[in-house]
Amino acid sequence: MTPKVRVLLADDHAIVLEGLRALVDGEPDLQVVGSTTDGTAVADLVVQLRPDVVVLDLELAGIRGTEVLAALRALKEPPKVLILTAYNDGESIRSALDAGAEGLALKTQSPQQTIAAIRQVHAGQLVFPQAARRWLEERAGSGRGGREGADLTQREREVWALVARGLPNSEIAKKLGLSANTVKFHVQHLFHKLGVKNRTAAALKHASAERPSPSPGQPRTGGLSRFP
Amino acid sequence: MPSRKRDAPSKASRRLLAANERELGRIVLDMHDGPVQDIFAALSQLQVLDRALEHDEASQRRVRQAMALLERVLGEIRNFIGAFRPPGFERRELAEIIEGLAVQHETLTDQVVQLTVAPNVGECALETKIALYRILQEALANGFRHSGATRQAVTVERRAETITLAVSDDGRGFSTRQVLAREEDVGVEGGHFGLRGIQDRVAMLGGTFTLTSVVGKGTTMTIALPAE
Numbered sequence: 001m002t003p004k005v006r007v008l009l010a011d012d013h014a015i016v017l018e019g020l021r022a023l024v025d026g027e028p029d030l031q032v033v034g035s036t037t038d039g040t041a042v043a044d045l046v047v048q049l050r051p052d053v054v055v056l057d058l059e060l061a062g063i064r065g066t067e068v069l070a071a072l073r074a075l076k077e078p079p080k081v082l083i084l085t086a087y088n089d090g091e092s093i094r095s096a097l098d099a100g101a102e103g104l105a106l107k108t109q110s111p112q113q114t115i116a117a118i119r120q121v122h123a124g125q126l127v128f129p130q131a132a133r134r135w136l137e138e139r140a141g142s143g144r145g146g147r148e149g150a151d152l153t154q155r156e157r158e159v160w161a162l163v164a165r166g167l168p169n170s171e172i173a174k175k176l177g178l179s180a181n182t183v184k185f186h187v188q189h190l191f192h193k194l195g196v197k198n199r200t201a202a203a204l205k206h207a208s209a210e211r212p213s214p215s216p217g218q219p220r221t222g223g224l225s226r227f228p
Numbered sequence: 229m230p231s232r233k234r235d236a237p238s239k240a241s242r243r244l245l246a247a248n249e250r251e252l253g254r255i256v257l258d259m260h261d262g263p264v265q266d267i268f269a270a271l272s273q274l275q276v277l278d279r280a281l282e283h284d285e286a287s288q289r290r291v292r293q294a295m296a297l298l299e300r301v302l303g304e305i306r307n308f309i310g311a312f313r314p315p316g317f318e319r320r321e322l323a324e325i326i327e328g329l330a331v332q333h334e335t336l337t338d339q340v341v342q343l344t345v346a347p348n349v350g351e352c353a354l355e356t357k358i359a360l361y362r363i364l365q366e367a368l369a370n371g372f373r374h375s376g377a378t379r380q381a382v383t384v385e386r387r388a389e390t391i392t393l394a395v396s397d398d399g400r401g402f403s404t405r406q407v408l409a410r411e412e413d414v415g416v417e418g419g420h421f422g423l424r425g426i427q428d429r430v431a432m433l434g435g436t437f438t439l440t441s442v443v444g445k446g447t448t449m450t451i452a453l454p455a456e
Contacts, residue, residue: 013265013269015265015266015269016265016268016269016272018269018273019268019269019270019271019272019273020269020272022272022273022276023272023273023275023276026275026276026279059260086260086264086265086309087260087309087313088306088310088332088335088336089309089310089313089315089328089332090315090325090327090328090329090330090331090332091315091316091320091325091328093328093331093335094328094331106306107264107265107268107302108264108268108302108303108305108306108309109299109302109306110271110275110295110299110302111268111271111272111275112275129331129334129335130334130335130338131331131332131333131334131335132331132335135331181344182344185344185346185347188347189347192347
């Protein structure tokens, strides 16, 4: 028999914890191993109880949900983290992504969605709204450790590669199906992120970044390929 | 047919804009801390009950009716919070809140937002930031409800001390004269303040408003506001 997925619940509303615990425990493949309303206790509980998935409220009292996430990320064997929040605005999605959560579920949707999301993040998927794809791409890019251009977006990488081949903006625009203005915008961002002033310098950096890095950082996530 | 409006800003109306946002923030927080948590918890418990009633079809039907009602309420609260929660105007930069709004719009509507924010946009007065955000929010909602287009393009630029926001679509278009003259547009319906409201906000800050629309071709709204 497959072992049950071990779930830790952290939410500063006791009434939510009580409801979710009953619901999760009723699922044949899930099991609540602990729950807390105290955000500062989460990291210790994770070490002690070794959950597979932590369901974490982003609006905890006393400590920011993102700080708890950072503490979990620093653990030797970090659990998967599913953020549970009432807010599906850009800021909440962004901070969950930036802090390294595997997914986001909403308190303004049926709790069944939370249950489904627990299973998905445990299975290795990133569970975020499709609209967050541009930020996911950035995150996939930034997982490449200390390499040159590690914080570039997918689009900026494409533009960079074409700049390195000596193409003018108008040609790049044609190749990528963008307007010349949009390319100009990406090129400006690219120069800023690379810390260069012109196309030649950007091209040189591209050549050196193409060589294997002496100690490539391990991407923490599999990036977009795991996006549902 | 273009239509323009220019007016002198008043300090009192500028202060009013910021005060409104603070009040909205408080209301949203109350919704979050009370009803959202309670309803989510109640739904969790009802799901458990639903499972326990597997052999009592009549009771199960009643439970499911209750769940459907509560989910509907949650959906309404989700829309309310999405429309009214201020996105941290004082903490976050203009480009960041605009990007967050674009993602939020895509999440709620599945309509694509092609966003271009010039890298030199920088920071602006709090009132300008609030106005740009609320106007863009309204323009995107209008474009979603009326244009029939699958995507909208948003451009934010800065020229000297003026910030320009342009929102366009290639949807069905309309007669600007008729729509702008229509009295109904004055009211606030479902959290939307309409084109009238957009013009009022622009006028309060001493900016300009331009609306061009061609039936069958699409619509472009451009507003320019003083950055400070």
